[in-house]
Amino acid sequence: MAEQVRDTGDSRLTERGRATRQRILRAADDMMRVRGVALTTLDDVRAASGTSKSQLYRHYPDKDALVRDVVALRAAEMLERQQQQLRRLNSFRGLERWRDALIERNALHNGAYGCPLGSLAGELADQDEEARQAIARHFATWEGLLAAGLARMRESGILVHNADTGKLATGLMAAVQGGYLLAQTARDVAPMKIAIDMAIAHVKRYAAAAGEQTGGE
Template sequence: MPETTNDLDRRLTARGAATRARIVASADELMALRGATATTLDDVTAASGTSKSQFYRHFPDKSALLQAVIALRGNRIIEREEQVLGRIDSFSGLDRWCRAILQRVTARRGAMGCELGSLSTELSDQDEAARIDLDAHLTTWISLLAGVLKRMQANGTLAEDADPGTLATGMMAAIQGGYVLAQAARDPGPMQVALELAMDSVRAHAK
């Protein structure tokens, strides 16, 4: 049976989607190594094996590419955290979550920082669209932590007068600070301290 116009359109659309995904993935990898500012469009097209005309078919400018990278990273992190944090309702579960963070940082010897936090530090003061997108992902991450603490309140593990939103924000602030200090020191030690202090702040409200 001969190929129809609809078949051809679907094939071209799939090819275009694959090209776009390849561009974003290459940009993500390069920005993780070099930073967003230092990564040029020439770098991205070379790494993704695409031409400038192909790039501009999918992105009007670098800012649009940055938004796509933020979406990729944000969705990746939120999906991972939903799978883990969505099941936690105890101090032991939170401890395991903290240990997993420390293990990732230790494996990299402190390098690279947080996928979202590093972009926020670099971009939030110069790209408003990026700042808004990053804030949305980080806020979602905090809400997942708050969900853990609400379940702990519901099962009687955490005191009723504890504020899950405030505690979750404090934990995220400690963790992001731990990423920054561990990255600068090339040492996971600061992250370990940050996680211990974050957990101490929650344990202070144990029932």
Template sequence: MTGPENSEQGPGLTRRGAATRRRIVEAAAELMYVRGVSSTTLDEVRAASATSKSQLYNHFADKEQLVRAVVLLRAEEIMEREHAALQNLRSFNGLVRWRDALVQRNALQKGAYGCVLGSIAGEVSDQDEVARMALAKTFEAWEQLIEAGLRRMQDARTLAADADPQKLAIGLMAALQGGYLLAQTAHDVTHMEIALDMALDHVRAYLST
């Protein structure tokens, strides 16, 4: 599975050190998701992860390094989930189930915080090239999972031969991320549902009859 490097990698880390690092990154990821990257301070991360200042700075020299680790952690989580959801996709009903699962998950929080990756991307992409590239790589891998499922539909002759799986995958991803953003601002997943349903209607037009 294509994706960013593992967020827990670190030279010379003991098991306890790796656990501490993981705890810091997970606490930072949760805070940055709810509060935003710019509004989350290192002191808040330290308090939420129950670590000392020396422990935090032993693993991360500054906030930029921590943000990059959060990006990698979230990328791993997203790709693990989406790989499980999409690796056997080969029908339009499978796409609908994928859509339903994403909407339902977002509905649990009334769409309040958006996509865990998209929300970070909006804040760091113009400020940190390393983080931007990691985010771009993850979104590309996510699109490729969707595209691979559409190609399997084509191989099964349920999707027309003249359909372009790559373009359809990009359209579905754009609808998903746009839907996340609108749901986040409205605190209502209806916008996400509509965006994804319109993208799925476009795919439906290419189904073999």
């Protein structure tokens, strides 16, 4: 689903070489999550990953290449979780379970660090056009999963036939991202839950007259 982390053009990497590259990437991801992209240097990553300069620069000749692979890594992990949670979404209860999963995961750090993708967007959108476009594609994929679930709800008669599932999905995504930001600054996930609950309440305004069907995801 998400873009694969790039192979830096070298398909001849040994198993050891791939392990070194993965160690560098994981160290960079961890540091950028806590410090941010701007305050994470290649020397920091080299020290944290226990690699030499020659090893680091073989895999990542500059910071931009490393940052773009961090974007791809985070997107792959987040979209895999979203795919698992949303692929069978077809009810309001399913939306609430999806909300619960987001809130519970973000509560592990009391809302610190924000959305793994959104935090990168905040730093990179005006600095790195290639990264901005990649993040935009990943957000579109996530939003598409929501829209597909809402479309299933419409097709099964849970939502009215003229509900604009694309716009409703955009509203849910905006609530999620805004909620992440509020939770990050408050160090409390309560604002995030309120934001998503209000977005789900708006979706419920499009419930068909017969009400929600039982069951579903």
